[in-house]
Amino acid sequence: MWTVREMCEACGLGTWQLGQWITRGHYRPSQAVRPGQRRLFDWCDLACLAVMAELCALSLEPHEAGRLVAELRGLLEQRGCVHQDMALFLVLARWDESSDFAETVWLSDDAGLPAIVCRRPKTCLIVDVAGAYRAALARIGQRERP
Secondary structure, three states: OEOHHHHHHHHOOOHHHHHHHHHOOOOOOOOOOOOOOOOOEOHHHHHHHHHHHHHHHOOOOHHHHHHHHHHHHHHHHHHOOOOOOOOOEEEEEEOOOOOOOOEEEEEEOHHHHHHHHHOOOOEEEEEEHHHHHHHHHHHOOOOOOO
16 A cells, blocks of 8 residues: 555655545545545555546546546456556547447557557547556555555
């Protein structure tokens, strides 16, 4: 488990920025806390917050990035972890009006990326989840935690 300060250092955020994201509901940590209680973050929080920081660096608004990260959290929790040698990408594809779905969000390994492009989405955003997670781990000087 990591502290607020460690998470912010790992993801290149100010503590005020993370506090605002949490307060405004843009980012929801995995563990709820009562007022005055120390907040700790797990591996899934680290991966999600690292991706959210990258999405915001790409000029997505925090509420939009937070919506995608909320979907990412569910997908990561189903997987159970992010391994050091894993290739894992968050994919957001928006389709044209004739499609059954307005947008699709899913996790893919690198082998699945060509198939995504071949389906010709109207717009496509791909974020390297495993890479963002590994970079965040490196910035706080920690090895993976179970």
